[in-house]
Amino acid sequence: xxxxxxxxxxxxxxxxxxxxxxxxxxxxxxxxxxxxxxxxxxxxxxxxxxxxxxxxxxxxxxxxxxxxxxxxxxxxxxxxxxxxxxxxxxxxxxxxxxxxxxxxxxxxxxxxxxxxxxxxxxxxxxxxxxxxxxxxxxxxxxxxxxxxxxxxxxxxxxxxxxxxxxxxxxxxxxxxxxxxxxxxxxxxxxxxx
Amino acid sequence: xxxxxxxxxxxxxxxxxxxxxxxxxxxxxxxxxxxxxxxxxxxxxxxxxxxxxxxxxxxxxxxxxxxxxxxxxxxxxxxxxxxxxxxxxxxxxxxxxxxxxxxxxxxxxxxxxxxxxxxxxxxxxxxxxxxxxxxxxxxxxxxxxxxxxxxxxxxxxxxxxxxxxxxxxxxxxxxxxxxxxxxxxxxxxxxxx
DNA sequence: GTCTATACTGAGATAGAC
DNA sequence: GTCTATCTCAGTATAGAC
Numbered sequence: 001x002x003x004x005x006x007x008x009x010x011x012x013x014x015x016x017x018x019x020x021x022x023x024x025x026x027x028x029x030x031x032x033x034x035x036x037x038x039x040x041x042x043x044x045x046x047x048x049x050x051x052x053x054x055x056x057x058x059x060x061x062x063x064x065x066x067x068x069x070x071x072x073x074x075x076x077x078x079x080x081x082x083x084x085x086x087x088x089x090x091x092x093x094x095x096x097x098x099x100x101x102x103x104x105x106x107x108x109x110x111x112x113x114x115x116x117x118x119x120x121x122x123x124x125x126x127x128x129x130x131x132x133x134x135x136x137x138x139x140x141x142x143x144x145x146x147x148x149x150x151x152x153x154x155x156x157x158x159x160x161x162x163x164x165x166x167x168x169x170x171x172x173x174x175x176x177x178x179x180x181x182x183x184x185x186x187x188x189x190x191x192x193x
Numbered sequence: 194x195x196x197x198x199x200x201x202x203x204x205x206x207x208x209x210x211x212x213x214x215x216x217x218x219x220x221x222x223x224x225x226x227x228x229x230x231x232x233x234x235x236x237x238x239x240x241x242x243x244x245x246x247x248x249x250x251x252x253x254x255x256x257x258x259x260x261x262x263x264x265x266x267x268x269x270x271x272x273x274x275x276x277x278x279x280x281x282x283x284x285x286x287x288x289x290x291x292x293x294x295x296x297x298x299x300x301x302x303x304x305x306x307x308x309x310x311x312x313x314x315x316x317x318x319x320x321x322x323x324x325x326x327x328x329x330x331x332x333x334x335x336x337x338x339x340x341x342x343x344x345x346x347x348x349x350x351x352x353x354x355x356x357x358x359x360x361x362x363x364x365x366x367x368x369x370x371x372x373x374x375x376x377x378x379x380x381x382x383x384x385x386x
Numbered sequence: 387g388t389c390t391a392t393a394c395t396g397a398g399a400t401a402g403a404c
Numbered sequence: 405g406t407c408t409a410t411c412t413c414a415g416t417a418t419a420g421a422c
Binding site: 025105107114125153155161165178 | 213217298302344347351354358368
Binding site for chain 3: 199230231233234237238
């Protein structure tokens, strides 16, 4: 099924289970079952559950960076790139309806647990924030690039949360359209005053 | 400290702890400690943790309904009432930065736990949704009242999630202002085509 | 209605053989 | 690097005295 080194397979399985069931609710036993190893073997690779969480967060950070770099290369311009961001709501529609946003739900859970890795998880948000910031700056919104970045981030977060509660694909589509329209009003002013 | 019947004190303490620490992370021992009763006594009032959760959700539904009714009475018109909704982000600013939105975080957690009370918790969202729906209808937006309600709900959810991650009061204020501006564009068209 | 005592379970974590 | 066996502890839940 998967020939990757055990450590990596553990991280991948944990990543999925943390997303689908939450960090706290996911037990070593469950992960071990998915990876098809014994619980004992587990501790050869990760001494504690928190260590595993850190590995998962770092993997997510790396994967997110790769995705953002990809958008940077593929997108013809900043507006087109921001569109890529907005459209992940559609790309991951099914998962979002089932489990919410992987970033938002993890950060919320860790914040409640008062967990030491809360800030590490929040850097996932920061990754998107600074990337969007750069795109809006390129559009010419030097003064409010961060504000626009946060605004868009907040809107997609909200859509994910409600989509998770109401399971309504039409709602996601409608909100994505609104966000694309909203973006369009800024891209037209690409040569600012 | 609190002379209310024990059952009610348990529900109130659980409500707070579920909000601050999450449902799963909160133990009977912790609640019992807050309420100053023994763990054994606990089971006289609630046979299971799920029963307690249901009591908490119903208490929240009742309290939310009271708040919405209050806004209905106090607000001079639908626009003013919707402003009350938007401004809870400022009213509860401190709590939201610490613990996120009480509705959103509970629904997200229960969805991940695949918990039987997920739908019950989601009715909290529905309460706001239908209330906002009515206000937008009164403004004259008969055709897209629900869409506008969901849109506003989503935006406040997103703001709560990011405020929880970044702890930035200025961000909340900025977004609230944007929402109030957005609302204003609709209230002016109160006599629709 | 409230208490103490206790049973039962599952989870994180360790030791040591292979 | 992987396994089995085991420890410890916290959490839910029950029984029964007061």
